[in-house]
Amino acid sequence: MRSESPRGPRGRYRAHRGAIAPVAAVAALIVMASGCGGGDDGTVELRFSWWGPDGRHQITQEVIDLFEEKHPEITIEGDYTDWDSYWDRLATSSSANDAPDVIQHDEQYLRDYAGRDALLNLDEYSDQLDVSEVDELVRGTGELEGGRYAVPSGVNAFVIIADPQAFEEAGVEMPDDSSWTWQDYVDIAAEVSEESDGELVGAQNNSFNTAGFEIFARQNGESLYTEDGELGFSPSTMERWWDYTVQLQEEDAEPSPAESIERDADGPDRSVLATNDGAMAGFWTNQVGDLANTADRELEILRFPGETEFENPGTFFKPAMHWTVSADTEHPEEAATFVDFLVNDPEAAELMLADRGIPVNTGVREQIYDDLPEADAKGADFLSEIEDDVLPADPPPPQGAGEVVDIVKRINEDVLYGENTPEEAANRFVEEAEAAIED
Amino acid sequence: MTATLRRAESPTPRTAPPAPRARGLSLKRRDALAAYGFLTPWFLGLFFITIGPILASLYFSFTDYSLLGDPQWVGLDNYREMIGDPRLHSSLLVTFQYVFVSVPLQLGLALALAMILDRGVRGLPLYRSVYYLPSLLGASVAIAVLWRQIFGANGLINQVLGYFGIEGAGWVSHPDYALGTLIVLNVWTFGAPMVIFLAGLRQIPAMYYEAASVDGAGPVRRFFSVTIPLLTPIIFFNLVLQMINAFQTFTQAFIVSSGSGGPSDSTLFYTLYLYQQGFGSFEMGYASALAWLLLVVIGAFTVLNFVAARYWVFYGD
Numbered sequence: 096m097r098s099e100s101p102r103g104p105r106g107r108y109r110a111h112r113g114a115i116a117p118v119a120a121v122a123a124l125i126v127m128a129s130g131c132g133g134g135d136d137g138t139v140e141l142r143f144s145w146w147g148p149d150g151r152h153q154i155t156q157e158v159i160d161l162f163e164e165k166h167p168e169i170t171i172e173g174d175y176t177d178w179d180s181y182w183d184r185l186a187t188s189s190s191a192n193d194a195p196d197v198i199q200h201d202e203q204y205l206r207d208y209a210g211r212d213a214l215l216n217l218d219e220y221s222d223q224l225d226v227s228e229v230d231e232l233v234r235g236t237g238e239l240e241g242g243r244y245a246v247p248s249g250v251n252a253f254v255i256i257a258d259p260q261a262f263e264e265a266g267v268e269m270p271d272d273s274s275w276t277w278q279d280y281v282d283i284a285a286e287v288s289e290e291s292d293g294e295l296v297g298a299q300n301n302s303f304n305t306a307g308f309e310i311f312a313r314q315n316g317e318s319l320y321t322e323d324g325e326l327g328f329s330p331s332t333m334e335r336w337w338d339y340t341v342q343l344q345e346e347d348a349e350p351s352p353a354e355s356i357e358r359d360a361d362g363p364d365r366s367v368l369a370t371n372d373g374a375m376a377g378f379w380t381n382q383v384g385d386l387a388n389t390a391d392r393e394l395e396i397l398r399f400p401g402e403t404e405f406e407n408p409g410t411f412f413k414p415a416m417h418w419t420v421s422a423d424t425e426h427p428e429e430a431a432t433f434v435d436f437l438v439n440d441p442e443a444a445e446l447m448l449a450d451r452g453i454p455v456n457t458g459v460r461e462q463i464y465d466d467l468p469e470a471d472a473k474g475a476d477f478l479s480e481i482e483d484d485v486l487p488a489d490p491p492p493p494q495g496a497g498e499v500v501d502i503v504k505r506i507n508e509d510v511l512y513g514e515n516t517p518e519e520a521a522n523r524f525v526e527e528a529e530a531a532i533e534d
Numbered sequence: 535m536t537a538t539l540r541r542a543e544s545p546t547p548r549t550a551p552p553a554p555r556a557r558g559l560s561l562k563r564r565d566a567l568a569a570y571g572f573l574t575p576w577f578l579g580l581f582f583i584t585i586g587p588i589l590a591s592l593y594f595s596f597t598d599y600s601l602l603g604d605p606q607w608v609g610l611d612n613y614r615e616m617i618g619d620p621r622l623h624s625s626l627l628v629t630f631q632y633v634f635v636s637v638p639l640q641l642g643l644a645l646a647l648a649m650i651l652d653r654g655v656r657g658l659p660l661y662r663s664v665y666y667l668p669s670l671l672g673a674s675v676a677i678a679v680l681w682r683q684i685f686g687a688n689g690l691i692n693q694v695l696g697y698f699g700i701e702g703a704g705w706v707s708h709p710d711y712a713l714g715t716l717i718v719l720n721v722w723t724f725g726a727p728m729v730i731f732l733a734g735l736r737q738i739p740a741m742y743y744e745a746a747s748v749d750g751a752g753p754v755r756r757f758f759s760v761t762i763p764l765l766t767p768i769i770f771f772n773l774v775l776q777m778i779n780a781f782q783t784f785t786q787a788f789i790v791s792s793g794s795g796g797p798s799d800s801t802l803f804y805t806l807y808l809y810q811q812g813f814g815s816f817e818m819g820y821a822s823a824l825a826w827l828l829l830v831v832i833g834a835f836t837v838l839n840f841v842a843a844r845y846w847v848f849y850g851d
Contacts, residue, residue: 183813190601211602353704354687360792508797
């Protein structure tokens, strides 16, 4: 068995080499794995991450190709996924100091990252990144204490999207969104369900997220969060809001609790509008294009109910997404150049159109207007139509707002199943949300 | 590792004359070195991917660690916080329900199927593979997604029920049923214990059955007096293994509830809550403490199992 081994010192040397070879191989592998991604030929490589549906991935790749054409010294590697896994991935890669250089961000998580010094202060790169043409209504949304950490990608508003064909099938008249109240909304939705003999539902449940409530709170002269990052509403306001949810359920104006929960979890592509099973649902204006495609119908954008019912109109412009740069990036200038391209380049905007909200650069917005597909043009028209009525957006939500996303979902499930009364739900929300944003 | 190396080295000083005996030892040493060389990748994995993170999580469990910032030492605060955390308590309850209902059901089904297959079915390897398949697939994302569709409010199950005029519930979206659906999913992955039971059944000498028959024992008596006692070591093995597995269930609950543990926290498994704390709320310190509590719980139940085993497991001596 050992007879093939040569004798003497040479033999010993051989044995050592035999032992060392696999070690060396492993070491080489490790070196190789950590060494790749460098630009030996003078080019800079950036990683750029975003979330979105398939359509957005294709468009964004085209935008990247265009950028690389114009900036041959920079190459961009796309890193994309859907919304849910995006945040897990970003959190883990950030904690491992391996965050992408340019990051598509959301308002709800912005302070979580900026507050923990994970994002770059873009004020220091104003040579590369020009924000002077960004729409004033949302320009402030990327400014947190001490600097600009984000640039909005586009403007959005939370609206009721309605399917006129569904209204017609049910034999119910489309609501007049200039004056409708919340009670009208409940009644009309119930009427659609009833008149269509249960073939259609009036509306998809809209209380899984805080956007609708934010509008309701603003209508009542309150807000979801205050400037100081605390809760800005009274529990009784929220109780009234959940009261409408209960009414909608009682009158079968919405799908059953089980179906509501599943439709919410399955996203816009499985919403009652997309599957032609309902007449109304709350969505963001940049989603109307995709919805209309999936539904294969013409959809209408309506203002939220209650805009004239209380103190103020509540609809607000929200930055659809934010562009941010990681504080750990090795190439801040190049990253800022890419963000500038995303925000200000007309050709890039022609590719992206309204997919990430109506462009924030007002000049670019004018230029691409004629190229917008019909549904998106409706969104743009809607936004300019309500522009004069809209009060400035609330400040970015506080740290911990990402957790509130889950809290409101949980409580809403209990409201739908009758486990919590609206009053209990409101108190529970206040208690849990306060704990989340105080951490 | 180093200790062993040194021990192998010490009897042969480097300057030792090449006596035949010493040469033999040096060969031994060479073999040992080569062995450790080839084991290096595994050792690297053990230290950097297993032991390192385990120790790191022990340290993090005593800190306030937001994942993005630096950990701050807080002593036992995380463990104290657990006492007053209602979601933790409900997640423990959900997990215990899951473990104590699904594991016995799964083992029972596995044993029943193994008994049937053991009677000499034609095409046994095929059946064995077919029934084993769910064990391989059960914890996968694809199957969880599929189950979500099948058990959805408008899913296959409810459509079939609809033909019979029965209105099905939201099997994955009603708090009363969602956990049950996940238990069914786990029971369905009975293949792994079944294959082990099958091997165990094959080990029981036929002469016991013959002797029992001669003594007039019927099939039921034979099952309880011959099969079960001789199978207890296998049952015990499966029980320990499946219990540990069930405590760590994550994927199914994560996919079926879209990561929320809903509806109304009815499928908030312990590991899912841990995950939410760590990656949703950026409370990695608390999440690490939760992981250590889970280790203690699993350890306690395993010890309990071994202690109880003295009274019911029969090793045939």
